[in-house]
Amino acid sequence: MTPCVKCGGVENIVRAGFVRGKQRLYCKDCNLYFTITPENHPSSKKPHQTTIVDIARAIGVSPSTVSRALNNSTEINDNTRTEILRIANELDYRPNFLAQSLNRGETHTIGVIIPDIQRPFFAGVVAGIQKVATEAGYRVMICQSNESHHTETLNVQALVTSRVDGLLISHSKETFSFEHVKLQLKKGLPIVHFDRVCNEVDTAKVIQEDFAGSFTLVEHLILQGYRKIAVLAGPQDLLISQTRLDGYKAALEKYDLPMNEQFIYYSNFSQEDSVKALDYWLNLPEKPDSIFTIHYGNGIEMIMELKNRNIQIPNEMGIVAFGDELIASLIEPSLTVFHQFPFIIGENAASMLIENIINQGSFVPHTKVIKGELIIRKSSQRSYT
């Protein structure tokens, strides 16, 4: 029988059930419960990063002193500091970010939620964010919503769990309820919207010239002599889609052109929708003479599809699109676009968020509009032929 851990006696030991799969014993003499612990398994070879305590032990000082040395505190002797730094360097000490953050109550990390990192626009934004964040000493944690509202809310929760200091978000195209954002905002989490923003909540925002850009593009078409301008819009509830549509309408209005509801087609940005829209328009009794796509990718698709059908661009059909990529300039005919600057959008959003984080209390949300640029290429230059 096993002796009591306290008195060492063995006579008055009785079994007292099982706890967590281990035999539990009871010593009547000591009135003490205890369990038999199997020998520790030394085989678990977790990578051991050197800690502040390791350094402290190595030179015989307290952990607080090591901390002071590493943090450039003034309350430390120069000799001990250099010695500590020497050892720290020798042992390749890396501070444990988790412990630091837990203690300080801040992670110096900002969370980013985007629909899809594979879209060049968002990749550009992310690059801009990372540049500014890194320079300011912040880390970046990126999540993709894959255009799903549910995934987006999960992303928010994950980032909150990670205790990010702030959130940068561009909503999925199916996000029309913003409770997940409002909740965190109410809790005091700094949040900045960019591109796909949301007007329901009072956050700082970085957006493009959605209205002016659309207006410019459509005006350009009109000045080129196009009169029957169709527009491939996005999901009906998506704010940027609405705004760009408003720009389109405003341009028509300015030039006293009638607004034909049949020329507006709401899509979800997919290629199939582009083809469907084209089919629809080409079967209309009165066909459009030009197309404005709210998303640059659809513009490319339109060109490909029109070429397939042997419809001449820009003569029979003009094309312009919002957004720009290298491909737009290389395709034949090259695509007239309203060029945007994703990297700059990213930079501005990150900068705003960091400002919000630092000036938590005094920060007043505002909206910044990043200027775009009309780039006229062949797909809309009717006079070109």
Added chain:
Amino acid sequence: MTPCVKCGGVENIVRAGFVRGKQRLYCKDCNLYFTITPENHPSSKKPHQTTIVDIARAIGVSPSTVSRALNNSTEINDNTRTEILRIANELDYRPNFLAQSLNRGETHTIGVIIPDIQRPFFAGVVAGIQKVATEAGYRVMICQSNESHHTETLNVQALVTSRVDGLLISHSKETFSFEHVKLQLKKGLPIVHFDRVCNEVDTAKVIQEDFAGSFTLVEHLILQGYRKIAVLAGPQDLLISQTRLDGYKAALEKYDLPMNEQFIYYSNFSQEDSVKALDYWLNLPEKPDSIFTIHYGNGIEMIMELKNRNIQIPNEMGIVAFGDELIASLIEPSLTVFHQFPFIIGENAASMLIENIINQGSFVPHTKVIKGELIIRKSSQRSYT
């Protein structure tokens, strides 16, 4: 923004990292570093996330009990559990990831280091990584080296500081010393290489068919009747560049074609280098009749440049490239490529790393080759005319 403590100016202030948890600033005018002192911003209203202790107090139990309830422990009464869960939900409790990780000694986070997120290949890889990681319950932290060796080592240190459970890395093109990786590997950190791998260290790797792909492309050119094949390689020390070059040489050898050293041009993948290479080749007494670029982007550039110079593709000059993007199929003439699957590469790399993390001790590093695919388009189809 905060004014400079010396000159009071506000225009030339930039953020310059963190010191002791305080934002560090830099005044370009005064060439002066300084930090914001807390009294400047007294209104910091730290967001208070509800903790386990809050819940415990709310129902009058101990924190341990709450923890048990949240972790599906069996050692808890069903009634108390449901009550605790109810309150937790009511208070929108989110576990503190930092505290959890610190306690458990693992972060369930994997670090990713890539040269540039804006390159579609890497964006695809990242998407693949995130898919697998998310499904396995891991978070992903992405760093960009911007093709700089120094930044890359800083990235490694930052991720180690964050105590990631493992590392996924594709080296910068100027990384020829791998001490930063070796050091962490020796400390026991699981590391998996992908694409731009390194043979000096014994890690698991996920690579493309660099040799076979190049061989296939060059063989295709030969079968099309091209005989004087130039190759635009990458940096001379970059492993994937060497391997692809080897594939090129092997193909020439198989068909008894002479290897002309003048036809090999080492570049750093930049557009200027593409132009320089072309200039060089076109001024040779014996010009090449076709070009194989190791990087697909350079292939696009070659096509544009050859069109500028009115050189007929594929008749006067054939072009093939390693890698693929949408643009390669849309450009005129479309570009023959060896298509790769970045998403799958990412999936495999993440999968391998997680396996390595879980089976820490027993994992044996191996190399996985992801198959690519020859896609023949117009830029190399001489018989086409």
Added chain:
DNA sequence: TGCGTTTCCGAAAACGTTTTCGATAGATAA
């Protein structure tokens, strides 16, 4: 009825830092 067994819960340690609060010594001032 009594004893051994379960069930359920609280106290406390641990994770690695930072930070507050003293404490000690030597140095300086009175």
Added chain:
DNA sequence: TTATCTATCGAAAACGTTTTCGGAAACGCA
């Protein structure tokens, strides 16, 4: 010589969890 600083350091609390250990009460069986 005594009182007061100052420089330097250690002890301990705190951050929010998980987990181990021990204990009390309820339970089951003879």
